[in-house]
Amino acid sequence: MNVVCLGATKGMGRALARAMAERGDALFLLGRDDDDLKRSARDLEVRGAQGTVHTAYCDLGDSETFSAALVDAERALGTVDTVVVTAGQFAPQDDLEEDAPRLREMLAVNFTNTVLFCERARKTALKSGGTLCVFSSVAGERGRTPVVLYGASKAGLTRYLEGLDHRYRRAGLRVVTVKPGFVRTSMTDGLPAPPFAGEPDQVARIVLRAIDRGTPVVYAPGPWRHIMAIVRALPRSFMRRASF
Numbered sequence: 183m184n185v186v187c188l189g190a191t192k193g194m195g196r197a198l199a200r201a202m203a204e205r206g207d208a209l210f211l212l213g214r215d216d217d218d219l220k221r222s223a224r225d226l227e228v229r230g231a232q233g234t235v236h237t238a239y240c241d242l243g244d245s246e247t248f249s250a251a252l253v254d255a256e257r258a259l260g261t262v263d264t265v266v267v268t269a270g271q272f273a274p275q276d277d278l279e280e281d282a283p284r285l286r287e288m289l290a291v292n293f294t295n296t297v298l299f300c301e302r303a304r305k306t307a308l309k310s311g312g313t314l315c316v317f318s319s320v321a322g323e324r325g326r327t328p329v330v331l332y333g334a335s336k337a338g339l340t341r342y343l344e345g346l347d348h349r350y351r352r353a354g355l356r357v358v359t360v361k362p363g364f365v366r367t368s369m370t371d372g373l374p375a376p377p378f379a380g381e382p383d384q385v386a387r388i389v390l391r392a393i394d395r396g397t398p399v400v401y402a403p404g405p406w407r408h409i410m411a412i413v414r415a416l417p418r419s420f421m422r423r424a425s426f
């Protein structure tokens with residue numbers, strides 16, 4: 183598989199890229215920190231990635247960087263089978279309520295620019311079909327008091343990805359929406375871990391299987407599918423009082 187990864191320098195993106203490298207996939211990394219990208223590329227080569235792992239600058243905060251990055255990736259890989267977007271940002275609700283620039287950046291990165299990046303990837307690297315795998319979140323499933331703003335950005339992203347699947351599946355585009363529950367990464371550092379918190383490697387195994395099968399929606403770790411089925415059924419009166 184020839185794969186373009188945006189966000190593979192940390193967390194679940196790194197674990198997924200490593201799992202792909204270990205089975206011999208060819209990878210191209212996009213990100214905003216050149217040193218991190220180069221370090222990650224060498225790590226993936228040592229783990230078995232096919233050929234040289236090349237990299238290109240791509241800042242999800244700046245949509246002007248998308249086009250050149252995807253052109254570089256296509257040039258290096260030839261055919262692109264899969265584009266993975268794990269890049270995203272999180273900040274606590276209180277911080278986002280007090281810091282308008284940070285809120286604007288989080289909304290732009292998680293929603294507007296992720297959509298713009300996916301649109302670009304769909305029309306170029308994946309124009310002949312393939313898989314677009316994007317990390318949304320269980321936080322987008324209900325309006326929840328501790329994650330109103332982050333959750334809204336992911337809810338919008340989830341709906342966009344659902345629509346893409348409905349519109350383009352028959353034309354050969356497989357859209358895989360990943361909805362992680364709480365996973366221990368740099369994003370959740372310092373936050374209290376709830377029951378069923380997961381590890382990046384565990385998520386990577388589940389997501390890789392979903393990419394291979396073209397599963398449209400995947401919860402990871404698995405128990406979050408059941409947890410969210412319950413959360414979706416809770417009445418509004420309960421959700422107003424709930425602190426999770």
Ligand SMILES: NC(=O)c1ccc[n+]([C@@H]2O[C@H](COP(=O)([O-])OP(=O)(O)OC[C@H]3O[C@@H](n4cnc5c(N)ncnc54)[C@H](OP(=O)(O)O)[C@@H]3O)[C@@H](O)[C@H]2O)c1
Pocket residue numbers: 188189190191192193194195213214215218240241242243244268269270271272291317318319320321361362363364365366367368369370
């Ligand atoms: N961890 C969880 O519990 C959890 C739960 C639900 C959903 N998610 C979602 O799952 C995805 C992966 O999360 P994670 O926990 O693995 O996160 P992470 O460890 O914080 O890694 C995030 C990755 O996104 C990249 N990134 C952030 N802003 C970027 C930008 N403007 N341009 C390019 N790259 C950027 C980071 O690169 P830099 O090194 O340059 O910052 C890093 O490689 C995210 O979309 C997150 O919202 C996470």
